């Protein structure tokens with residue numbers, strides 16, 4: 625994995641994470657990028673707001689966020705993030721919703737696996753179940769299965785990307801301490 629370190633989110637990560645999210649938003653048009661995007665992309669200010677709100681959730685104990693920091697490649701910077709956030713449903717305080725993204729040029733190096741393992745391990749103190757949703761053709765499905773997630777439901781043709789319908793797949797993993 626080279627000089628990449630997985631660690632908990634820090635306040636100083638805002639600049640890198642905002643830049644990363646603006647890059648992922650540009651990828652939304654890529655036919656091989658199977659991630660849900662907001663109907664109207666967030667601008668820089670809105671991304672900064674998103675980060676502040678995420679940081680507050682971490683401080684309140686409602687989110688676990690792990691980041692991957694690449695050392696010395698151009699400069700030290702964050703190249704991936706996995707967040708597991710408590711749902712805002714009153715009756716589901718034991719359930720965390722997971723999302724993960726790695727910068728394009730760092731995919732396939734094992735960073736996603738390391739980030740997921742770290743975030744899942746740390747979330748055992750907070751949650752009993754982790755859930756996520758994934759587009760049918762996303763190769764990440766295999767990765768999630770390898771890490772103990774099960775497919776618990778599918779909305780056939782729940783996603784339309786570039787005019788093509790594809791499944792929307794729900795996955796979940798029960799956590800045991």
Ligand SMILES: CC(C)(COP(=O)(O)OP(=O)(O)OC[C@H]1O[C@@H](n2cnc3c(N)ncnc32)[C@H](O)[C@@H]1OP(=O)(O)O)[C@@H](O)C(=O)NCCC(=O)NCCS
Nearest residue numbers: 658724725726731732733734735736737757758763764767
């Ligand atoms: C999905 C993602 C987080 C996986 O992280 P990663 O660092 O590329 O994954 P790893 O290198 O740890 O593991 C690779 C495994 O995941 C699968 N994989 C998933 N997406 C992949 C990608 N874009 N490139 C390479 N491998 C990918 C591979 O099949 C591989 O499985 P294997 O080890 O059995 O061969 C990352 O590719 C990514 O950010 N993709 C775009 C955003 C996304 O799809 N997020 C998930 C939305 S549900």
